[in-house]
Amino acid sequence: MKEESHVNLAQVARRAGVSIASASRALRGRPGVSHTTRARVTLAAEELSYVVSPEASRLAGGASTRVAVVVPHLSRWFFGALLEGLESVLRDAEVDVLLYHVGDAEDRRDFFGLLPARRKVDALVLLGLPVDDEERRRLELMGVQITAVGGQVASYPYVRIDDYAAGRQAVDHLLFLGHQRIAMIAGTDPDQPGWPVAVGRSEAYHEALREAGLPAHDELVVTVDWGGAMGAQAMGRLLSLREPPTAVYAHSDELAAGALRTLRRAGLDVPGDISVVGIDDHPVCELMDLTTVRQPVREQGVAAGETLLRRLRGEPSDDAVTLPTQLVVRGSTGRPRRFAASAGALT
Amino acid sequence: MKEESHVNLAQVARRAGVSIASASRALRGRPGVSHTTRARVTLAAEELSYVVSPEASRLAGGASTRVAVVVPHLSRWFFGALLEGLESVLRDAEVDVLLYHVGDAEDRRDFFGLLPARRKVDALVLLGLPVDDEERRRLELMGVQITAVGGQVASYPYVRIDDYAAGRQAVDHLLFLGHQRIAMIAGTDPDQPGWPVAVGRSEAYHEALREAGLPAHDELVVTVDWGGAMGAQAMGRLLSLREPPTAVYAHSDELAAGALRTLRRAGLDVPGDISVVGIDDHPVCELMDLTTVRQPVREQGVAAGETLLRRLRGEPSDDAVTLPTQLVVRGSTGRPRRFAASAGALT
């Protein structure tokens, strides 16, 4: 049940009364065709509702672009928003997007081992998907441009935020409020060892405390898998400490939201008893009144797309774009109880 | 700056000492090639790290499949999860996925007007994207199979949940708890007029109330755009009623979560003062302890992919798959105050 084979260039040419060559040139806007001919061909093509065969066109040398987008998660807001931004600029440039979801370790092995996108695309975008040396070597086999966004550092032109800076904005905010006993819920992705995002966000915590002259308490750092449920669990662990923290800095809003849930269940007041801050400005922040550090997600996707297009055209382009982040104060952070208490005592 | 042109079949054939024809047959697993030849060719291909040119292969008749997936939102959990399921089965079948994000009205016009996927794919999947008659007519021009999932009713083979049934599960739950004054926060998508999902979920509400012999109060139905912020706003409107509802049924969890936020801000107790139930079992439910009706999202994507593959192979397949939904009771629903009060009086 093959559909009536498509209209081809020959038919258009015949109808316009010209050679296939001229028809091709006319349609692709190539020079060397008179105005009238071009018009006739265009008309014929329209009447026949003709569309070039991308295979034939590419085979014969007529460019056409396609890029592969590799992403580790599709159902998470961050990746979706990033993809949305990226797709929009690519679509505007008439570049087709081939999607590859590389979730768990097995997907990873398959993707880098088989390189399914090989020979099918002119460029590749790593969307929040850091790769190791071995994988990088395999990618090289594809012989195409590679751009990274939201995650990978160096080794490829990239667009990202400064995770260290973002982390600092969050922790510094807590410090500024007067917190001294600050915990960190660090996130990891089981399928993405050595995730640079987590590294930067963790460093920020340690540095900030050190600069503030605060001691490092190992028990105040809990590392769990990304995701709300894990955040809730991590918070539970922190609450079981002899001396729980007065504030919690979470690597992501999902983790923070999970923490919030545990605090609520425990009947604790936020930010009265404990303050919580996350990073990303995930939509859930609005719903849970969570203070966070906003990062421009869609914009990163857009910037990555633009960088990619520029490089595809051979134009020069920044190889490293870092977008700014910004603290968004909502209701989950406040001064630590001690301050409030002493302030109350003064009254 | 073209990369060293790819290795081609001719080179593999030469290295294996056979003709191009045999090499092709060997590599594609076609009959008519001796064992030893096949082995030699395979080896040569491997050594040269050869990969067929999809353009040439397709052009010459060697199939290869590609499908276009059209989706209205990428950053929303529901669509992402659906896509994740779909992509996974398609990837396993070595089918390439071309992504098209059709967000606002303009994107829509462009997509259906230009049909950018035309001639590029062997099938199309409408992922939570209902189309009208005119658009359907345009799609026809592509001459390919079309499958719908999560949204579109009829007109194409589809996979979905029974939105009416899901709505009933939610509303019936509230009725069972003894609620009599139940409000509905209905969702609409400004870019998707006549969204069937909303229709089914609304009908469920009206029918359930009618069957329960409860009067229909227009002021108890608020229709807003999808999304948490709107849910919060809608709840505000409901709270401003002379006699607010004792329970709220929201078309989606995002709306329900927004409603919850407003209730919390108003200092009301949930479910003590007001119960809230949503639909979907969005991850936020876990975080906000929201009762909901779970729908298998990823599974719908998987089912759609399987249906698609089957039809692509010409095998028979169900043209209408409806997956079951299930009530998930969490902490946002309970008996209405009146009951609790009288029960308390008895003690």
Place this chain on the structure above:
DNA sequence: GAACGATTCGCAAGCGCTTGCACGAGCGAC
């Protein structure tokens, strides 16, 4: 040992399109 079917293999004809190149008009300048 000859005839015959079963295998294997290579030739060549495309698939639909792009583009270098040669050819034929038109044109102004002399």
Place this chain on the structure above:
DNA sequence: GTCGCTCGTGCAAGCGCTTGCGAATCGTTC
């Protein structure tokens, strides 16, 4: 009326691969 141009057009050679078909090879059977 030529010559030399420019411009428009078509021819034909691929792009890399698939596959029908006839040729070649081989093992069998009487």
